[in-house]
Amino acid sequence: MRFDVITLFPELFAPFLSAGINRRAFETGAVELKLWQLRDYADGTYRRVDDRPFGGGPGMVMLAEPLEKCLLAIRQDRVLKNPLEKPVPVVLFSPIGQALNHDGVEKWSQSDGAILICGRYEGLDQRFIDTHVDAQVSLGDFVLSGGEIAAIALLDAVARLQPGVLNDEGSHQMDSFNPALDGLLDCGHFTRPEVWKGITVPPVLMSGHHAEIAKWRRQQSLVLTQKSRPDLIASARLAGKLSPQDEYFLMSLGASGLVESKSN
Numbered sequence: 001m002r003f004d005v006i007t008l009f010p011e012l013f014a015p016f017l018s019a020g021i022n023r024r025a026f027e028t029g030a031v032e033l034k035l036w037q038l039r040d041y042a043d044g045t046y047r048r049v050d051d052r053p054f055g056g057g058p059g060m061v062m063l064a065e066p067l068e069k070c071l072l073a074i075r076q077d078r079v080l081k082n083p084l085e086k087p088v089p090v091v092l093f094s095p096i097g098q099a100l101n102h103d104g105v106e107k108w109s110q111s112d113g114a115i116l117i118c119g120r121y122e123g124l125d126q127r128f129i130d131t132h133v134d135a136q137v138s139l140g141d142f143v144l145s146g147g148e149i150a151a152i153a154l155l156d157a158v159a160r161l162q163p164g165v166l167n168d169e170g171s172h173q174m175d176s177f178n179p180a181l182d183g184l185l186d187c188g189h190f191t192r193p194e195v196w197k198g199i200t201v202p203p204v205l206m207s208g209h210h211a212e213i214a215k216w217r218r219q220q221s222l223v224l225t226q227k228s229r230p231d232l233i234a235s236a237r238l239a240g241k242l243s244p245q246d247e248y249f250l251m252s253l254g255a256s257g258l259v260e261s262k263s264n
């Protein structure tokens with residue numbers, strides 16, 4: 001899979017590509033990433049990529065022309081490298097887009113990739129968006145100063161889903177939101193020492209009894225999800241992912257629906 005990123009700040013991506021577990025995905029080419037400096041596609045001595053908004057108001061707007069030139073260069077490059085590839089979608093990071101979630105990440109992780117556009121200033125000339133952008137993706141209901149962090153978030157989440165990237169192949173299966181499992185939140189985790197600041201690890205985790213440990217983790221997951229994201233419990237129920245034992249346990253949580261658990 002190949003992602004092309006249009007950005008005014010390609011240097012922001014370097015530390016992310018060379019650090020941590022995801023480095024493997026980019027080094028092995030499981031996720032191919034090509035960064036495109038938008039300014040290289042701007043004309044004139046100053047290589048302008050932005051201008052004042054028509055109608056007045058604060059800030060600057062990204063020019064359509066360099067964006068289109070860069071996009072066409074990417075399309076050409078992709079066809080040269082892989083003549084059989086179907087054109088991949090153009091994704092713009094924007095606060096008005098659809099919020100990124102597990103389903104979105106999974107879809108991109110099984111795709112041929114995309115062309116990602118990182119906005120800056122007040123955003124892009126709307127005519128470019130209307131002409132070329134297939135999807136707008138948001139990181140959440142807040143405003144960033146640029147789309148680079150959103151692009152890195154998407155690439156990070158996609159990279160860790162590639163086979164062989166995480167040390168423990170199965171570990172992302174257990175992560176929060178995984179609908180293949182149940183879509184519930186992950187339970188709390190504990191490691192050495194057994195007692196830290198006088199706080200002990202839940203004894204069941206030290207028991208070596210795998211079935212009991214699995215049951216405890218499942219219950220913790222149910223408690224935590226019921227407490228913070230009851231909507232995910234409802235979705236899991238609808239999808240038939242809650243067993244009679246799960247339902248019984250949820251009922252036993254009582255009217256408040258909560259068993260206080262400091263570890264979560």
Ligand code: SAH
Binds near residue numbers: 124147
């Ligand atoms: N005027 C715009 C904000 C522009 S912020 C508005 O109010 O909607 C500059 C750029 O940062 C945007 O073009 C976009 O690419 C990026 N950005 C800002 N917030 C974002 C978010 N929540 N998710 C994804 N990208 C975002």
